[in-house]
Each structure stands twice: as structure tokens, then as C-alpha cells.
Amino acid sequence: MPEQLSAAVGRSRRQTAGALPDGPAGPDWSREIPMDHLHLSHRSSVHLTAWAETGPGEFAFTALWPEARGGRPPAPGGHAGPDPLLVAATYRQAGLLAAHSAYGMPRAGETLLQNLGFTVDPGQILPADGPVALDVTARCTPSGRRGGVPAALHIAAEFRHAGAVLARIESDFSWMSRAVYRRLRGERAGVTEPVAPPPEPVDPASVGRAAARDVLLAPAGPGRWRLRNETRNLLLFDHPVDHVPGLVLVEAAQQAAYGAAGPGFRPVSAATSFGSYVELDSPCLVEAVVRRAGGCAALTVDVVGRQDGRTCFTGTVSGLPAED
Secondary structure, X not given: OOOOHHHHOOOOOOOOOOOOOOOOOOOOOEOOOOHHHHOOOOHHHOOEEEEEEEEOOEEEEEEEEOOOOOOOOOOHHHEEOOOHHHHHHHHHHHHHHHHHHHHOOOOOOEEEEEEEEEEEOOOOOEEOOOOEEEEEEEEEEEEEEEOOEEEXXXXXXXXXXXXXXXXXXXXXXXXXXXXXXXXXXXXXXXXOOOOOOOOOOOOHHHHOOOOHHHOOEEEOOOOEEEEOOOOOOOOOOOOOOOOOOHHHHHHHHHHHHHHHHOOXXXXXXXXXXXXXXXOOOOOEEEEEEEEEOOOOXXXXXXXXXXXXXXXXXXXXXXXXXXXX
């Protein structure tokens, strides 16, 4: 089994600003964040700054976002609520770190994300142009056994800033050996480059983003877009992969919901389920339909991604329309 969280204490190789939230009776915290445990190759992509095991199946993390709004346009008044993409990316790092370090998930294996759901508080006031310090707690529930380690994990996490809850997020994922993955993927295993550059993006503002490099959708008709694999975005494409990462599909669903609901849409909750891999070398069509609940201001957007005649992922994004 890989090193336990407590064994990493005192062996920090990379220091981050600020003191660890440790006390006389507190947990043992570590600033060692192994890059291979996060499945990342660029240190700039790492949001976690410290971590500890606080009880059976319970973990705490500190994290730092460079800014609250991520790739979104500036909000009126210079403030912004939490960006769902930053929430999901930070959660992914925390979940993988716990899975490898505490549950012995083999680093040589491959992960398989089944579903991911979250809620955020768009009314939280965060500094838009400065760093945001976070406290994250997570509870892990393992299931099954394979090769002496759990075969799958359910991880539920809560994000706080200055004591206030920003977001809650949970998912189910499992892992498999490289040999099983190669059999599952066949000739596509290890093919890491799309055969053509991504199509031209829609206007970034139309999907709630500030720059073209952050846009994952190209025009394909009303309520329809073609998925574009924007590999310049290192938060989404940190390293070569042989399929479209789940985090990309979660963000694509967010952008499609924004595009369907209209400018100023503020996501509050979302749930995404994954049915099959999305390949890099074949067009994937993303469709979104807006539903309005009777007598309610909230909007719900149903999103589906299809490729080569099959449904690859489905999701719902609920939120609030633009403020008057």
C-alpha cells in the first residue's frame, strides 16, 4: 500500500504560504502533495496546499485558488461566486490524493468516473482578482475489493471559505488495471491526439467564459454544439490522454447550460452521469434544453452528449437567470 497520510508528515518538499491549521489536539497535516497521486504534470494546476486524515474515511484539505472566477468574465462590482469548474477540479485532486494515499489505489491503474454532482452558492462574495483560501472536508465510502484494495469509492466533500459553505460535491468512481483498460479500449488505448484541430469556438461570453482557450463548444445549430477539445487549457488537459476527460464533459455541460439559458445564468446545482468514453477523434454533439418550473424563477437545463450514435453522458444544470 502507498504511504499513509501520517507517514508523509515532516517530509514536505514544497512549502506554501501560511501556517497549517494544526493544533495540540489536531490532526497531523502534510504539505507534501505528490504530483503522480493527482494525475497531473503541471504544478500550476495544483490547488491543494495541505492535507490530513482526520478519522476513518474522513479527510481534510486546504486549498488555494489563484482567483475565484477562474475563466469567467468579471462580475459586476468586482466580486464573484465560486466557479463550478474550480470546485470540480479541486475536488478531483482531493479525491485522487485520498484514493492513492489512504486506500491503496494503484497509480498504474486507470480511473473510471461514473457520476458527479454538486451544488454551489452563487451568492457567496469572493474576491474576483485575488487568491481564495479554502478548507475542504471529505468523507470516503469504499465498496468492493479487487487486488486487496477497494474497487470503488464514493466521495462527498464540502468547501468552505472563511467559515462559510461555498459548495458541496460528490461522485462515484472506480479503477481498473492497465491490462483490463487496454482490453476495454482496444485500438484506442494510448491514442492521445485528436486527428484534427478543434473547430472554431462560439463567442466566449455566450457560454460564460472570458477567453477562447476556455471554450469547449463550437456552433452546431440552436441549442446544439460540437464539443471541442481545447488542449491549451491546462486545467482541463494537463497531460496527454486517450479520451476526453470527465472534467471536460462536466465543464462542457456547464457551458451548454449557460448557452441555452442565456447571459447571466448562475448555476446552483448540477449532476452528470457518464455512460461511455468520449473519443478524441470523432465529433461529439452536445445538446441542451431549458425547462422552467411553473411559478419558479429557477431554470433547469437538460444536457446530453452523443457520439457515433451513442449517448456518452447526460446531465442537468439548475440555476438562476440573470439578475435584473
